[in-house]
Amino acid sequence: MPIEIAGLETLPEVCPGDDLPFLIRTAAAREQQLVDGSVLVAVAQKIVSKAEGAIVDLRKIEPSAMARTWAAAWGKDPRLIEVILTQSRRIVKMDRGVLVTETRNGLVCANSGVDQSNAGGGDLATILPEDPDASAARLRVALGCGAVVVTDTFGRPWREGLVDVAIGVAGLDALDDYRGSADRHGRQLAGTIIAVADQLAAAAGLLMRKRDGCPVVLVRGFRWRAAVGCTRDLIRRPEQDLFR
Amino acid sequence: MPIEIAGLETLPEVCPGDDLPFLIRTAAAREQQLVDGSVLVAVAQKIVSKAEGAIVDLRKIEPSAMARTWAAAWGKDPRLIEVILTQSRRIVKMDRGVLVTETRNGLVCANSGVDQSNAGGGDLATILPEDPDASAARLRVALGCGAVVVTDTFGRPWREGLVDVAIGVAGLDALDDYRGSADRHGRQLAGTIIAVADQLAAAAGLLMRKRDGCPVVLVRGFRWRAAVGCTRDLIRRPEQDLFR
Numbered sequence: 338m339p340i341e342i343a344g345l346e347t348l349p350e351v352c353p354g355d356d357l358p359f360l361i362r363t364a365a366a367r368e369q370q371l372v373d374g375s376v377l378v379a380v381a382q383k384i385v386s387k388a389e390g391a392i393v394d395l396r397k398i399e400p401s402a403m404a405r406t407w408a409a410a411w412g413k414d415p416r417l418i419e420v421i422l423t424q425s426r427r428i429v430k431m432d433r434g435v436l437v438t439e440t441r442n443g444l445v446c447a448n449s450g451v452d453q454s455n456a457g458g459g460d461l462a463t464i465l466p467e468d469p470d471a472s473a474a475r476l477r478v479a480l481g482c483g484a485v486v487v488t489d490t491f492g493r494p495w496r497e498g499l500v501d502v503a504i505g506v507a508g509l510d511a512l513d514d515y516r517g518s519a520d521r522h523g524r525q526l527a528g529t530i531i532a533v534a535d536q537l538a539a540a541a542g543l544l545m546r547k548r549d550g551c552p553v554v555l556v557r558g559f560r561w562r563a564a565v566g567c568t569r570d571l572i573r574r575p576e577q578d579l580f581r
Numbered sequence: 582m583p584i585e586i587a588g589l590e591t592l593p594e595v596c597p598g599d600d601l602p603f604l605i606r607t608a609a610a611r612e613q614q615l616v617d618g619s620v621l622v623a624v625a626q627k628i629v630s631k632a633e634g635a636i637v638d639l640r641k642i643e644p645s646a647m648a649r650t651w652a653a654a655w656g657k658d659p660r661l662i663e664v665i666l667t668q669s670r671r672i673v674k675m676d677r678g679v680l681v682t683e684t685r686n687g688l689v690c691a692n693s694g695v696d697q698s699n700a701g702g703g704d705l706a707t708i709l710p711e712d713p714d715a716s717a718a719r720l721r722v723a724l725g726c727g728a729v730v731v732t733d734t735f736g737r738p739w740r741e742g743l744v745d746v747a748i749g750v751a752g753l754d755a756l757d758d759y760r761g762s763a764d765r766h767g768r769q770l771a772g773t774i775i776a777v778a779d780q781l782a783a784a785a786g787l788l789m790r791k792r793d794g795c796p797v798v799l800v801r802g803f804r805w806r807a808a809v810g811c812t813r814d815l816i817r818r819p820e821q822d823l824f825r
Contacts, residue, residue: 339585339586339587339588340585340586340784341583341585341586342583342584342585342586342784343583344583429739430823430824432823433823437823445738490773490775493737493738494737494738494817494822494824495673495689495816495817495822495824496689496746496776496779496817497756497774497776497814497815497817498756498757498774498776498777498779498815499773499774499775499776500775500779500780500783501780502740511742512741512742513742513790529734529743530742530743531734531742531744532740532741532742532743532744533742533787535740535744536745536783536784536786536787537787539744539779539780539783539784540584540586540780540784540787543777543803546757546759546775559787570741571740571741572739572740572741573739573740573741578739579679580739580824
């Protein structure tokens with residue numbers, strides 16, 4: 338059976354305090370899209386953050402000395418740099434105007450996921466949800482769907498362009514582990530663990546373009562491995578990370 | 582319109598010298614899957630390499646001193662290490678048994694893409710196609726489809742699990758560039774370039790699992806940007822690469 342990926346076209350602009358599951362259910366009903374236990378729902382981080390009020394007003398931010406220095410050197414907004422630093426628990430790379438950080442949840446990404454695009458305009462910036470797995474779990478229960486993946490667009494070393502990855506999961510195993518199974522020739526598949534939650538996020542990302550895109554995407558026909566779900570599984574442990 | 586991702590279920594085992602477009606067309610016809618200009622075909626590197634004879638018989642490989650030393654230290658096959666080194670133009674990381682290299686085509690990945698799984702068994706290993714963009718272009722013409730993405734599963738720094746990425750493209754722009762366009766609030770989208778070829782590869786990867794998977798996947802309903810297509814666009818230039 339083929340996999341079908343459908344974006345919700347009629348979701349309204351999401352604002353702080355909005356009941357996101359209600360907005361999603363309403364848009365799905367309007368578009369005659371059934372949401373049940375067989376459906377995986379991918380939701381862009383931006384609207385999860387906005388609904389949860391994970392928004393910072395830069396006018397209230399007092400930049401530190403480091404934020405001011407870095408911002409001046411690279412033509413950035415020192416208040417935005419301050420928010421990025423505050424949202425980081427470790428700086429992975431700080432070079433040539435680029436800030437790659439580790440967030441409090443262990444994600445490694447540019448700018449701790451702090452972003453001004455589609456944040457509401459003016460001096461507003463979204464930050465990542467406090468606990469994206471918990472956000473995904475709440476959405477899953479409220480929507481009555483099979484699984485939820487909260488996605489964000491991350492850059493990658495060595496490769497140009499952003500790709501959507503999973504920053505929160507509920508209802509599915511984030512990794513598909515093929516270790517111990519054999520290939521078609523009976524050869525053991527030694528190191529084959531697939532980041533299925535990231536592949537689902539990237540697939541949904543095809544319909545989540547920044548402009549005129551759909552921040553909520555329904556995936557049908559894919560058989561995931563049911564589990565509570567945990568983004569921590571996707572994060573490499575420090576002792577195995579060659580690129581700390 | 583939703584995107585539909587369908588794997589070809591009846592493709593036979595691919596062997597060196599096989600006419601891959603013929604095998605794909607035959608399987609598609611058998612499965613009543615129409616392949617025309619509206620369809621993007623994703624093809625796993627493994628079967629492209631096998632059809633092109635990009636296979637190495639390890640019994641014919643004489644390991645260098647470095648390959649022997651590294652293999653002995655980490656319990657690897659010195660002949661396989663030799664092939665990996667020969668397929669590299671630069672070592673990015675060589676630590677704790679892991680070899681991350683840059684291939685002659687500029688791809689950065691583990692083991693230069695050399696792999697023994699599903700290679701044909703015994704002492705055989707596949708290497709990457711000589712010129713994956715050219716492979717994709719030939720497949721596109723022979724299949725009469727709209728675009729082709731040749732995919733491989735790559736690991737990533739900081740994140741566990743492999744994800745399929747594009748190593749060869751034909752008929753589509755590998756990057757979707759949103760720079761200069763504005764968000765819903767009129768804010769310029771400064772750095773937003775989406776690696777759409779990689780997102781398509783990841784989406785196809787959902788049906789390309791190693792075991793019992795489909796190495797050929799048809800994508801329908803997705804509007805890509807038509808172009809000759811070039812994987813080089815996906816490779817970060819050295820002067821902008823913070824993780825050389």
